Amino acid sequence: MAGPSVSTAERTAVAYEVDSLGVRLNSTDGPRQIVRDISFDVAPGEIVGIVGRSGVGKTTLLRVLGGLLAPSSGTVFLGNRAVHGPPADVVVVFQDYDNALLPWRTVERNVALGLEGRVPRRERRSRVERALGLVGLDGRGKEYPRRLSGGMAQRVQIARALAVQPTVLLMDEPFGALDALTKATLQDVLLDIHAQTRTTIVFITHDLDEAIYLSDRVLVLAGAPGTITRALPTGLPRPRDQLATRELPGYLRVRHQLWEALRADHG
Numbered sequence: 001m002a003g004p005s006v007s008t009a010e011r012t013a014v015a016y017e018v019d020s021l022g023v024r025l026n027s028t029d030g031p032r033q034i035v036r037d038i039s040f041d042v043a044p045g046e047i048v049g050i051v052g053r054s055g056v057g058k059t060t061l062l063r064v065l066g067g068l069l070a071p072s073s074g075t076v077f078l079g080n081r082a083v084h085g086p087p088a089d090v091v092v093v094f095q096d097y098d099n100a101l102l103p104w105r106t107v108e109r110n111v112a113l114g115l116e117g118r119v120p121r122r123e124r125r126s127r128v129e130r131a132l133g134l135v136g137l138d139g140r141g142k143e144y145p146r147r148l149s150g151g152m153a154q155r156v157q158i159a160r161a162l163a164v165q166p167t168v169l170l171m172d173e174p175f176g177a178l179d180a181l182t183k184a185t186l187q188d189v190l191l192d193i194h195a196q197t198r199t200t201i202v203f204i205t206h207d208l209d210e211a212i213y214l215s216d217r218v219l220v221l222a223g224a225p226g227t228i229t230r231a232l233p234t235g236l237p238r239p240r241d242q243l244a245t246r247e248l249p250g251y252l253r254v255r256h257q258l259w260e261a262l263r264a265d266h267g
């Protein structure tokens with residue numbers, strides 16, 4: 001199910017293969033089916049956005065992809081391996097960047113966190129430097145998180161994820177708490193990183209425009225229990241531009257379709 005902007009060469013393999021996934025969780029009223037019958041593939045290097053109303057199960061789905069939660073039914077494959085527990089080459093970035101960074105560590109030591117005990121010191125240093133460069137924080141490594149703005153802190157969290165050189169980046173509302181301009185800047189930072197690394201990215205957002213702007217394909221999660229009701233390829237050319245891309249007829253068409261799908265879910 002690769003989007004049209006994913007080249008033929010990249011379709012030869014699948015990053016994720018999700019088949020008939022269901023999750024039941026215990027609530028105060030007993031076990032509750034949160035999501036059901038979810039099937040989709042993600043191609044290597046693809047960017048997939050997930051949208052849906054609050055409580056529909058987006059984070060639950062992302063946690064399953066990250067191996068942080070076991071499905072109650074169905075299977076999740078990463079490449080040719082079944083996901084049981086967090087895979088080493090998948091990193092999850094959460095929205096809560098304030099709590100994600102360790103305040104007593106400098107920026108560079110926060111970025112190095114996932115490498116300690118796994119990567120020799122010299123390589124660690126070069127990976128940290130490269131990751132800070134990718135998010136536009138060259139020369140800021142010696143600072144402490146408390147001196148950083150929300151946007152900067154989120155850059156550090158993304159750098160920490162990139163330092164691990166993951167094949168997949170999972171992001172839960174990565175730019176949700178940022179002002180419009182900082183958000184737009186970080187969206188473009190993410191697209192630049194993607195152009196350089198071709199990391200597969202699956203992310204959740206409440207912002208439909210963000211979903212379309214960043215993605216090759218947008219999945220709509222709807223219903224109760226939640227399931228995928230639409231999978232819309234955006235078909236938009238890259239590199240993207242904050243003004244020009246959002247004015248393309250194709251962009252507006254996808255936006256219209258997404259609104260319709262979400263409005264239907266709100267009844």
Ligand SMILES: Nc1ncnc2c1ncn2[C@@H]1O[C@H](COP(=O)(O)OP(=O)(O)OP(=O)(O)O)[C@@H](O)[C@H]1O
Nearest residue numbers: 025026027034052053054055056057058059060061
């Ligand atoms: N650990 C848990 N135990 C029981 N129920 C849970 C657990 N985690 C989430 N839920 C329930 O599962 C449902 C889906 O939650 P989830 O966080 O996946 O939704 P979401 O679509 O990400 O919502 P939001 O957009 O508000 O973040 C909610 O009703 C939530 O209360």
